[in-house]
Amino acid sequence: MRSITKEFPGVKALSDVSITVRAGEIHAICGENGAGKSTLMKVLSGVYPFGTYTGDIWYQGEIVEFKDIRASERAGIAIIHQELALIPELSITENIFLGNEIEHGGRIDWRAAKLRAMDLLARVGLDEDPDTQIKHLGVGKQQLVEIAKALVKDVKLLILDEPTAALNEDDSQHLLDLIRGLKAKGIASIMISHKLNEIEQIADSITIIRDGQTIETLDVAAGGVDEDRIIRGMVGRSLESRYPDRTPKIGEVFFRVEDWTIQHPQVPERLVVKGSSLEVRRGEIVGIAGLMGAGRTELAMSIFGRSYGTYLSGRIIKDGEEIVLKDVESAIEHGLAYVSEDRKQLGLNLLDTIKRSIVSAKLRKIARRGVIDNSREHGIAEDYRKRLRIKTPSVEAGVSKLSGGNQQKVVLAKWMFTDPDLLILDEPTRGIDVGAKYEIYTIIQNLAAQGKGVILISSELPELLGIADRIYTVFEGQITDDIPASQATPENLMRSMTSAKKKANA
Structure with a gap:
């Protein structure tokens, strides 16, 4: 891409941006939120068609002028957007083959499609029935379906916009291995990610974009490329610490959940939260750690006005009195707030x-x-x-x-x-660059300093270790441990996140 400039009313999103990707390489694009990364990829994939930008796109030795995303797909370019493009009411199989149906004699061969879908799901490590409706999957699993959908096409260049943002460490590693496997088959990948440790691990080259302009391209094989080097290019300065300094002022317990049990909304015999108890003190940031599917979000949403599942038992006590939160409105009235992990679907x-x-x-x-x-x-x-x-x-x-x-x-x-007393944050920094993360950490700490309680759910253990005062671990719907941050390590957190044995509180 040479000298790409893209303007919106009142905003120049890209200014003379250039990037070169070699065949069969993994090329990362890094930059703060709003730097223009996703806009650049939408130009490349035809989402912003030829004529809406200036500059040239050279692909396989010639200038291309994609009028829409179908044109780029026919050329072998597939993009997986940060905003998932799945239809909730359709099944996994139907979503994977939408627009690329397997047909014989003018009719869709659903048996062949389902078998192919099972193969694709196995490749991306998703153990789900292909007939499952998308709306019954969490965000992380939906991301894997998106990747399976892209693999249906005859891809030569795969664009991944924050592909691991909603995934836990194991699933993220599986996906990175999958991208390496595509590289071995000669498929090039462009990967946008704020997880700099993953970029450092997988990328052959890294292009840094700041304020809509190309800053530099780093050759990872040449050495000298680490997270601090990437951050310096992204923000134009070094970040001395990833987490703001803080001296917590923790008061008395003001919020308690006791023996909380919630039933799955579609599968009555399945308990998504099992007899879990937790407490929050004023001025305290309480972390919740668990692998994807452990029941972290289900716990948070069910506390916040029974927004998920069917309530079976348990009590919520606030300021010494039992409260009943039957809906979101009553939760807000009692001073609770919930920032969803899916800001586009549920937050805005x-x-x-x-x-x-x-x-x-x-x-x-x-x-x-x-x-x-x-x-x-x-x-x-x-x-x-x-x-x-x-x-x-x-x-x-x-x-x-x-x-x-x-x-x-x-x-x-x-x-x-x-003006909540308790703010529940579910993956508040997912898909956000390091500079914006620091700002959000500062906001969270300021809220705690005002005497409010914060519950922080995160898939990133370093984040929990860096900002939480105390960390609960969740496994298969059950709280398995309560560890002060001063005693927490990635190893003992992971042990409690993968163990069904309930431990005594620390």
């Missing part, structure tokens, strides 16, 4: 403005006699824009126009606006 209405998104969880705070005070709404949104450093020319802009990190800040602002 992508048709809304930034302004409306920020105030949406508690509209009556800005209403007078049932009518929204537009001036107050704008003022509050503008205040959060400045405080959280949301990069946008105006709070009147659509939230869909923001980068992932800035969208996440809008979600945080939305729940901060409700």
Whole structure:
């Protein structure tokens, strides 16, 4: 790609960007959220068609002018977007072959499709019935279906935009091995990722983009490329620490969940949360660690107004009194907030403005006699824009126009606006660059410093070790350990995350 420039109304997303990818190599693209990485890949794949940008795309020795994504797919380029493009009501098989159906005599051969789907699912390490509807899969499993869908095509160049963002360490490693296997077959990959340890591990070359411009391309084989070197290129400076310094001021226990048991919404005989208990002190950041499918999200959502599954038993006690949270509205009224792991599906209405998104969880705070005070709404949104450093020319802009990190800040602002006592954060830094992560960690620590409690769910053990005061581990729906951060290590956390034996609290 040579001298690619792409503009949107009022914003130059790419300015004279160039990148060269060799056949059969794994080429990483790194940069902060909003740097232009995804925009560049949408130009390459025809999502932004020829004529909407300036510059040239050379592919297999000639200039190409893709008018749409189908044209790039016919040339052997497949893109897996950060925003999953699956249809929830269709099965895994139907999603994998949508637009690439296996047919005989003008009819779809569903038997052949299902067998092929089973083979593809095995390749990406997903043990699911191909007839399962997508809506019954978690975000991580949906990502694996997306990759299986891409493998159906005769791919020569595979573009992966944050492919491991929703995956745990084992699944991420499996995917990286899969990409290496494609490389061995001569397939080139372009990988966008904020997981710098994975980039360092797998990439042959790394192009760094900052503020819509190419900064440099690093040759990993030449040596001298590590996470600190990549960060320096991304943010234009060294980060002395990945986590802000903090001296916690932890008070008394104010929130307790006792013997919490939740039933699967579709499979009554399956318990997704089993007799689990936890507590949170004022000013405390409590981590929850567990492998994908362990029941972390199910636990959080069921506490937050029984948003997931069927309640069977258990009590919630806040400030010494038992409370019953039968729905989301009652959870908000009792001072709870929940930042979902899937900000696009559950955290935001992508048709809304930034302004409306920020105030949406508690509209009556800005209403007078049932009518929204537009001036107050704008003022509050503008205040959060400045405080959280949301990069946008105006709070009147659509939230869909923001980068992932800035969208996440809008979600945080939305729940901060409700003035919660307990903030539950489910993978709050998934798909976010190191600079934005640091800012979000600072926001979390500031909330704790105000005497609020924070529950932090994360698949990244270093993140939990870096920011949490205490860490619960979850295995197969059950809390298996309670470890002070000072005593926690990746090894003892993993041991408790993979053991069904319930241990005494530390």
